[in-house]
Amino acid sequence: MDAITRGGGEWSPMGGAHGLIWAAEPDRFPDDLPESIRWVQLYSAGVEQWFASGVIERHPEVVFTSAAGAFSATVAEHALALLLAGVRALPEQWSTTTWRQDEFFGKVGTLRGSRVAIVGAGGIGRALIPMLAAVGARVVAVNRSGVAVPGAEETLPADRTDEIWDRVDHVVIAAPATAATRHLVGAEQLSRLRPHSWVVNVARGSLVDTDALVTALRDRTIGGAGLDVTDPEPLPDGHPLWSLPNAVVTPHCSNPPAVRPAAFADHVARNVARFAAGERLNAVIDPVAGY
């Protein structure tokens, strides 16, 4: 309910409400909605079971929205945590048990003034841009269309991804896994990065050529890698990525269950504000397309 009031809305019993936030399963959804209800916000990002149950079909007068995109910010936060930890040389400082200031004076870097490529500027990439801007980094965004992404210094279409590698300090991978994005980061791309460059992957493991990455990390031709996803996944015991000092692996936990309610509340607050303003809602479900 805090999310409703934060969005400028007002909580109301269902009889007089215009919108309905539904955090339960489809089988408990009422057959008849009060006429006043014009919008239903669901809790899940995937909505197959809502179509299967016939609920959406039964209420053609209502706009349904999913939670798609609600969790972009928490994944973006994880990407920022991995990138900042890398740039600030935290992994190496962690494993140190003596005061080595002179050494770390030379190893601690900053994102301020750096240029970060975000490959795949969808929900996660877009959520990451203001976080990077807040620490003074500039963003080169890559998306399918090349249509300028707000907040990015430059936006390139996917077919020009190849131009980024020797022009940026760091790379964050946030693109979907497709045939076209498989091994998007390979030996040649890594060779064009810089000795201080960090590669962060919060998308899917297949976008990075793991063997090429291990070689680059071993030879220290790049600064390091922060990986929430790996290929293979789960990463098997004994894999070199577990022991390389400049690799940080988190086991695909950038969006853990415990943090989802807070993210959903933000999503609701934004949609309440849009609903109140008569704007197009986020994550509208298309009853014809089925998602």
Place this chain on the structure above:
Amino acid sequence: MDAITRGGGEWSPMGGAHGLIWAAEPDRFPDDLPESIRWVQLYSAGVEQWFASGVIERHPEVVFTSAAGAFSATVAEHALALLLAGVRALPEQWSTTTWRQDEFFGKVGTLRGSRVAIVGAGGIGRALIPMLAAVGARVVAVNRSGVAVPGAEETLPADRTDEIWDRVDHVVIAAPATAATRHLVGAEQLSRLRPHSWVVNVARGSLVDTDALVTALRDRTIGGAGLDVTDPEPLPDGHPLWSLPNAVVTPHCSNPPAVRPAAFADHVARNVARFAAGERLNAVIDPVAGY
């Protein structure tokens, strides 16, 4: 020069310039400045040698600015890196060599929706606020006067610091070391924090009671501590803070020499913009006060 144009200024030979960016020592400073020069930006934060050399006294017609505050953002970035790493459970994931997703689902947290106290909302604290805002955290600021700090949800005067401990998720210490702030974080304060709370100190070691902190970390009554400063400092070999899994020590390197030029460039860009707009410059040196 990039910083000058970024600030909306224009580079000019000294003869026609209105401002002078001086990155060298006082003994090389010209005895006579062109009459057009009305502002001189110095590179250092401390300016004792500029007073000692008589340069400032010799040019009463000119406004001198120092680099004071220029490095606040890089220290704030370090604080953010430590806090995010803690909240995202990176230290523990670092030392793990097997895929333990279920376990870390329960350990990875988020700053989104959390409340962070910044004790000492001077330059560093103020620089940190927009960074925290970008990841969705709310800030309770504590400063001497209690005058509202822009971007903070709430600002408390220092004599009400005691109210924060059971009201916030995390605490960042950024206050100066004085008799009044010594052991500002002690056993009682730590006992009022929460099991997931992280304490980050980027100010001075003396503000935290180290023994009380070690106890809290051992007993896991708080989540962890990220310390760029310690007491004693340097932290001696064998100190428990080196080996506690929920303590992260960086050896007072939040503002390493290598990152200072970029931070200074930002400072210059901001001052050029202010100069062009006829606004009060940042870090104006008071020729009477001597700093």
